[in-house]
Amino acid sequence: MSSGTLADLKRPRVAVTGLGAVTGFGWGMAALEAGLASGRTAIAPLTRFDATAYPTRIAAEAPAAPAAVRRVTGWGAMSLADRYAVAAAREAAAASGLPFDASTGEGAGVFFGGSTGGLYECERVYESHRRGRLARAPRGPIRRHLVQRPAEAVARLLGADGPVETVCSACASGTLAIGAAIDALRRGEVKVAFAGGADSLARVTYGGFNSLRAVDASPCRPFRADRAGMSLGEGAGVLVLERLDDARRRGAAILAECAGAGASADAHHMTAPRPDGEGAARAITRALDEAGRPPSEVALINTHGTGTPLNDRAEFAALRRALGAVASDVPLAVTKGSVGHVLGGAGAVEAVATVLAIARQRLQPAPGGGAIDPETPVRLAQEARAEKVGAALSINLGFGGVNAALCVAHPGETA
C-alpha cells in the first residue's frame, strides 16, 4: 500500500467546512446551538414507544421532522436513523457551500458511526411477524435495518462514488468514523468526506441499558456527585471535511481544523472501563501527538461524560493520566447532559458541538447544577460565555473498552 508514517499523515491538514445536526433539541444546527447555549436539557419523558414497563422513562427524543426537511426523495421509506443522517448531511453540505448532489458526490466518501440503523422499525416488523408469520412481513424495514444503511442513504442521495464506511464500535463509533475520514482525506482517497453518525431510540437498546442499571431515572448529570447513570438520546451529527488547502482555494469558511485523531482499546472487560484510565489515556495522547499539541494547549475537553459513576471516574483517571493538571483546570463540556447519549452517533454530535465551541469561541454550559464529585475534581462549563478556545479534545469511550479521541483546533491557531 502507499507508504506513509504518522508524521507524513499529519499533512495535508483537514478542515471542517460544514456542520449539520438532528438532536433532541430539534432538526438543525440552530436548534442545537440554542439548546446548548441555554443550559437546558432535551431529556424529557419518552413518547416514541410505551415505556411504562421500563425501569426509566425518559430520553432525548428528536421531535417530528419539519415539512421542509421531509422534502427528500424516498423519505417515506427511510428509517428514523436514515432520516436523521440525511437531514444532517444536507444541512452540513449547505453550510459548507457544497451542493448536495453528484457534483459534490464525485470523489466524496461517507464515514459514519452507528449502532442501531433501522433497528426501531425492524423491531416492529419482528414483533408482528415473529416466526411463522415472517413470510408476509414487509421487506422494506428488513432491507433497511442494517447499521450501514444511514451512511448509504446519505451516499445515495449525494451521488457519492467514494468509500462508504460505517464504524459500529459502540459509543466510540462516531469519533472513530471521523478519524477514518481524516485518514482518507490525507491519503487522497477522497476529496470531500461526510463524517458523522446517526442512531435512533429503540426498545432493544433502551431495555438493554436499563438491564445494566446504567440509566438514571432523571436527566443524566455527568461528573456531579449525585449522578446515577446515563440518559439515552437519538439524532445525528455530520461534519463536512476537506483538505484545508482545497477548502481555502474554493473560498469556504473554515470552522475548525481536525488536527489529530487517536484510538485504543482497554483489552480489559466488555462493559467496565479500565479503572486506571490507561487505555483511554493512550487514545488522548495519540490524538494530541498527531495534532502536534502539548496538553497545555488544550482549552476545552468535550468528555464522553455518560453520568454513570464508574465511567466518569475512569474517564477522569484517563484525563489525569494523559493531561495532568489540565484535566482539572480547563472547562469540560458534557454534551450528553443536554442531548442524551446518541450511542453510535454520540461522537459525531459531540464533535459537532466541539467545533461549534471553537467556531463561536464560546462555552456550552452543563445543564443542571449540584456539587462536583470530589473523586472527579473537574471544572464543568457553567455558563454560555466567550472563551478563547484554541484547541479542544472530543473524547468517546465505548462498550468493550473502545476509546477514541479527536483534537480539533481553531483555524487561526494552527501552524
Add this chain to the structure above:
Amino acid sequence: MIAVTGLGTVSASGAGRAALLADLMRGTPRLTEIPAAEGWRPEGGARRAGLVDPAVVAEALRGRDTRRMSPPSRFAIAAAGQALAEAGLLRGETIDPETAVVAASVFGPASFTTRLFDQILDEGPAAASPMLFSECVANAAVAQVNVAAGAGGPSFALAQGEAGPLRAVARGASEIEAGRARRAIAGAVEELPPVVHAFLDRLGALARPPRNEAAGERGRPFDRRRDGYHAAEGATFLVLENEDEAVRRGAAIRARVLGGFSAFDATAPAGGWGRGAAPLARALGRGLERLGLAPERIDLIVSGASGSRHGDRLEAQVLRAAWGARPLPPIVTPKAVTGEYGGAFLAAAILAVEERGAWDASWYAESDEACGLAPHQGPIPGDARTMLVTSLAAGGSASWLVLERP
C-alpha cells in the same frame, strides 16, 4: 509493505485452513438443515446453510471460559487465536498497545439481540438480561478479541455489507502504515441464526430448493441457472504486519497486501443492486492505477460472486468494463463453496495466494450471456503472482484488495 503472517478461520468446513482448502478443492459446500423447530423456516423457502459445527468451536476454545459469549464472539476468538498462533504471536502477560483489531460483520450478534427482544416482548423489559445485552453490541466480537489477545491498539467493528471483510483488511493495513499500530488482527465474523436466514429468504436472496433442486440449493456464481446464494457463518482473521519487521522476527510471509480501495454505486437501492457498472469499473481502474498496476498485471481474480442473480451480473459487468478489450485473467469464485459469508471468502483469497491447488468448479454448467464470463476450471496457475480480490455489496458498496505472492 504490509505482509500477512497468519490466517485463522472457522467455517462450515471446520476449523483451520486445511479444512477449508479441502472443501474448495472438492467443490462442494457443507450445508446443514436450518432447524425447523424454532418456527422461522417458511414453507417452500430456503432450507439449508453453511453452519459452523459447535463442537469444532468448542474444541478450538478448549480451556477458555466463553460460556456467556455470543456465537460471533466465540467464532472470532477461535479464529483470531489460530491466526496469532500461525503468526507465532501468542498472548503475553501484558497488553500490547500496538496491536489493532478490525473486523467486519453484516448482521452482528443477531441471535443474542433477538433473544433479548423476545425477553422484552414476552416477559417485559424488567426481564431483559444484562448478560445478553453486553453481547448484543455490534462490536462485541471485536472487543472480545481485544481482551483475549491482549490487543490494546485501535479497535474497529465495520459494516459495509459483503464488501466489509476486504475493507477491514485495508483498514488494518492503514492503521499499520499510519504508525498507529505495529500489527493488526483483521478479518470478518458472521453468525447465521434462523431469523437471519429467514430474513434473507424473505428478501429473495437465497437459493431455494423448488427452483433449484438439481443444483442442490447452493450458490452457483455466474451460472445461468443461479437463483441466489447459500448463506453461511464463521470467522476469519489475518495477522498483518510490516514485512520488514515480520522477516526480522523470523515469521513466514504468507501474502503481501499491495493495497485496498473502496467505492460506492449510488444507483443501488437500499439493500439492492444498482446499475453502476461503469463508475465502479472506473473506480477499480483508478484504484489499480494508484498502486501502479495496469489490469494486465493481475494474474488471478478472486471474485465475490455468490450466485446472486443481480449481484453476479454487476460483478461481471464491472470486471469486463475494467478490463475492456484486454483478456480477463482466470477467475475463481470461492463463494460457490463457502457461501455468502465474507470471512471464508477472505480466507479463500489467502489460500489462493499461498496454497493454490485445483478448486473444483464442475458445478458450473451453463454460461450466462449477461455475465459473459465463467469460473476458472483446473488448477490455479502456478505463475499467478498478483491477485485482485473483489467484493460488491447489496446496497451499493464495493471493495477491492490486491494481494501478492511473496
